[in-house]
Each structure stands twice: as structure tokens, then as C-alpha cells.
Amino acid sequence: MGVFTLPSLGSDMEAGTLVEWLVAPGDTVHRGDIVAVIETQKGAIEIECFEEGTVHALLAEVGAELPVGTPLASIVAQGELLPEPVVASVPDFPAPTLETQARQPKPVLATTPPAAVVPASPAARVRAHEMGIDLSTLKGTFPGGGIVLADVNAAAGRVRPERAKPASPMDEMRKAIAAAMSRSKQTIPHFYLSHTLDIQPALDWLDAHNQNSAPADRILLGALFVRAAVCAAEKLTVMNGHFADGAFTPCDHVNAGVAVALRGGGLVAPALINADQMTLAQTMAGMRDLVSRARAGRLRNSEMTQGTITISGLGETGAEAMAGVIFPPQVALVCLGAPQIRPWVVDGTVVPRNVVTLTLSADHRVSDGRQAAKFIAEFETRIMDPQNL
Incomplete structure (x- = not known):
């Protein structure tokens, strides 16, 4: 047994x-x-x-x-x-x-709950049912407004004396992030390589693809970044795996962690399991699903623990570059700044182009600058040919 x-x-x-x-x-x-x-x-x-x-x-x-x-x-x-x-x-x-x-089986692609459904954790729903409390009358303290057990306890006046003033879920999340990132910086010898890439071909392809696509079938730039990183990780396996017990173990598949910023603050990085076996469309659908469930506070343990490399981006607007902290036991993190219009030389002529700065954070116990540079070169090759991602 x-x-x-x-x-x-x-x-x-x-x-x-x-x-x-x-x-x-x-x-x-x-x-x-x-x-x-x-x-x-x-x-x-x-x-x-x-x-x-x-x-x-x-x-x-x-x-x-x-x-x-x-x-x-x-x-x-x-x-x-x-x-x-x-x-x-x-x-x-x-x-x-x-x-x-x-x-009930879960759908592959999660959708936003109807307006009538109050976002709340399972524990909060059970306690509210026991106490006869209407969840719609409560204000949630979880990022995004979700109601958690502490909110229902407070409303019911059933908070334990030693927890009369509990820390908010946001405070607890920040503590967890601080502990994990501090441990990562203290134990992983990070090094960083940055390179600015021309993404105009990718944006032009996206415009053409999305113009005749239904909203549910449209692809975002972030999905191209994830697919390019997955393809690069397949080729440079030294960036794809776990370092534990003093040794590095490369992984057979690429489980791409996707950094998700929660509404109200906080960050999680659930993984697209077996992302190397996904098409671009499947990658986009998987990312939508992860973001939806992450912000609803409903992820699976495999998604939180089996990531082999993580991709983080600043979206359409923001800073040009970001150097991130590796999520242990992973050994690499791909960070992408917001796209910028810059003068660029194309076929001997200076023209305005959309570019993005990629910064690779890598574990020096496992890889070095030469391997990191190869990873970035492979990423650039893939992002320049988006129709074949």
C-alpha cells in the first residue's frame, strides 16, 4: 500500500x-x-x-x-x-x-467566470456556506479581488485570537517571493547576457495572421517569444533542466514557465507542460489558460514544480530591458523588455524597426557565456522566422 x-x-x-x-x-x-x-x-x-x-x-x-x-x-x-x-x-x-x-472535466481553455460568480477559494466557499454568509457582500483581499478564507473568517467574527490581525494574502505572497528569490541569489551564481533583436518580421507576420482570425484564434507576441525560447532550449539542453543535490539533470521535454503578474501585485510562474510538443496556436491557448487560472488562484502542483526554463516579459510597454532572478531548481531565465522603435540597418539602409532586448540569466555552475550566446542566437533565428515556430 x-x-x-x-x-x-x-x-x-x-x-x-x-x-x-x-x-x-x-x-x-x-x-x-x-x-x-x-x-x-x-x-x-x-x-x-x-x-x-x-x-x-x-x-x-x-x-x-x-x-x-x-x-x-x-x-x-x-x-x-x-x-x-x-x-x-x-x-x-x-x-x-x-x-x-x-x-466535472476541466476545459482545455479556461474562460473568465460569469459576472454572477464571485471569485473565491474553495475554503472560503465552504466556510461561507457553513456560516450562511453571502460571498457577494464581501470584499476579497487576494490579488484581483478574490475572496479567501481569512476574509470569510473576519466577516463571521471567527478569527482566532492569535490571528486577530492576519497578514493579507498580498503580504504573504510578497514574503514567499522574497524568500525564494533571496535563496536563489544566495545559492545560484548568476551571469547575464543581453542582445537586442529585430522583431519587425515577427510583428508583420502577427498583423497578417490576426487580421483574418477570430479573436479566440489571434496570437500575441508573447506566444512567439515562448515558442522561440522553447525551440532554443530544445537545441541548447544545458539551459533546460534542474540543478539539485550538486548536479545538473537536463530534461527530456521543455516545460516552459510563463511569468504571470497577478492583479494587485505578486508573481507566479506556472509551466506549460511539454511545451516542446505544442504548436504556436496551442502555446497561445495554453498561455491564456494559465493566466486565467493563475489570476483565479487555481493552478496545479505539476505546473508549479515541473518548469524547466522560465520566460518573463514586460509586455507591450515598459522598460527596454530586465535581468531576472532564476527560479530554482531551474538554471536559466529568459527576460524580454518591451518593444522599442529604433533606427536599424537593413540591407545597408537605416530604417525604423521594432526591436526588443533579450536578457538571459544563467547558472554558471551549469553553463558559460559561449553556450548562453548560442542560446540567444538560436532564439533570434527562430523569432525571425515566425511562420515556422
Whole structure:
């Protein structure tokens, strides 16, 4: 019998709160199935199972704050003798708020919730249901206005004395980011290479493609950047992988982390899993989905932990360049400044062109300037030929 434990959802995570079970004793589970929801400083994260078999017992209570590594459930593998299903001090699922939606398949492309749906974490919905509180009357403190458990507790007057003045979700997120980035700068010997690229061919291609495309099929410049970075990472594998326990392990696939700025502040970088197997259109759809779910506080643990290289951009406006901090245990981060119009030499003539400055942050334990320069050159080759991304 295997024991499924609470996984680490990032280098900055030490504990999380179990807010929802999506399985019960006797249920059959497969690798990759979502079995629970854990609330962390970065929002509610769906926990995927890495075991195959039948759930024998749930070993943690909803509402409990659990350290990383805490046993969550026992799972009997196929072929093993199945003991009588039991529930270890786990309360019945509240009805009806947690039942129907939990088992419905998730769409590939998430959409913005209807205006009538109040954005709130699962724990907040359960507590509001228990206390008879209308969520629409509350003001959420999570970035983007989402309602979290602390908001409902405050409204119900049920905040524990020692937490009479809890830190806001934004404060907790900033603390988590500060801890992770400080650890990264202290332990990873960063070096940086920058190069300014001509992206006029990419913008011209985008204009032509989007002109005759439906809104849902239009491609943004950021998707081209992600695809170019993925292609470069496939070729320069030294930039794509994890450094842990004193050694670098390159990854067979490219799981492209996409930095997402949350409304109200804060940052998360969930990964597009197997981005190397995606088309440009699939990459764009995947990015829309990640952004939507990140800002709703509903990401999956695999997306938060399995990134192999991260791409971060400043969007259409802003500073020309940015040098970022690597997300451990990754070994490279691609940063792109906002596009700028600059005089540029094309076929011996100076003309105005849209350009962008790419800055590659790399781990000197794994790579050096020559390999980083090759990565940038491959990125430039790809972005100049957008129709083949």
C-alpha cells in the first residue's frame, strides 16, 4: 500500500492548508488525477496524484495546515488486496458546493467566470456556506479581488485570537517571493547576457495572421517569444533542466514557465507542460489558460514544480530591458523588455524597426557565456522566422 504525501509546490513552500478533497475511499485514481486542493500563499493549487490504484483512506482533515511531506491518503495498488475502506477522522464533504463541480472535466481553455460568480477559494466557499454568509457582500483581499478564507473568517467574527490581525494574502505572497528569490541569489551564481533583436518580421507576420482570425484564434507576441525560447532550449539542453543535490539533470521535454503578474501585485510562474510538443496556436491557448487560472488562484502542483526554463516579459510597454532572478531548481531565465522603435540597418539602409532586448540569466555552475550566446542566437533565428515556430 502506497502513501500519497503533500508535495512541495515550490522552493518557498513549507506548508499548506487542505481545503478540499476531490476523492473518497474506494475511488480509483490514476497518475495525474486531481485529488485535493491545497491553499498556499500563491492561491489554491490543485494537487495531482502520482500513484495508481484505489483510495483506501484519507489521512488528513479539511481545514488542517499541513507541512510538506505530510501523508494525505493511502492508496492500494492494482493487484493488492484491498482492505475495508476507512476514513481517518475526515468529516463528510459539505453539500452541495463541493460535489458537482469537483468531478466535472476541466476545459482545455479556461474562460473568465460569469459576472454572477464571485471569485473565491474553495475554503472560503465552504466556510461561507457553513456560516450562511453571502460571498457577494464581501470584499476579497487576494490579488484581483478574490475572496479567501481569512476574509470569510473576519466577516463571521471567527478569527482566532492569535490571528486577530492576519497578514493579507498580498503580504504573504510578497514574503514567499522574497524568500525564494533571496535563496536563489544566495545559492545560484548568476551571469547575464543581453542582445537586442529585430522583431519587425515577427510583428508583420502577427498583423497578417490576426487580421483574418477570430479573436479566440489571434496570437500575441508573447506566444512567439515562448515558442522561440522553447525551440532554443530544445537545441541548447544545458539551459533546460534542474540543478539539485550538486548536479545538473537536463530534461527530456521543455516545460516552459510563463511569468504571470497577478492583479494587485505578486508573481507566479506556472509551466506549460511539454511545451516542446505544442504548436504556436496551442502555446497561445495554453498561455491564456494559465493566466486565467493563475489570476483565479487555481493552478496545479505539476505546473508549479515541473518548469524547466522560465520566460518573463514586460509586455507591450515598459522598460527596454530586465535581468531576472532564476527560479530554482531551474538554471536559466529568459527576460524580454518591451518593444522599442529604433533606427536599424537593413540591407545597408537605416530604417525604423521594432526591436526588443533579450536578457538571459544563467547558472554558471551549469553553463558559460559561449553556450548562453548560442542560446540567444538560436532564439533570434527562430523569432525571425515566425511562420515556422
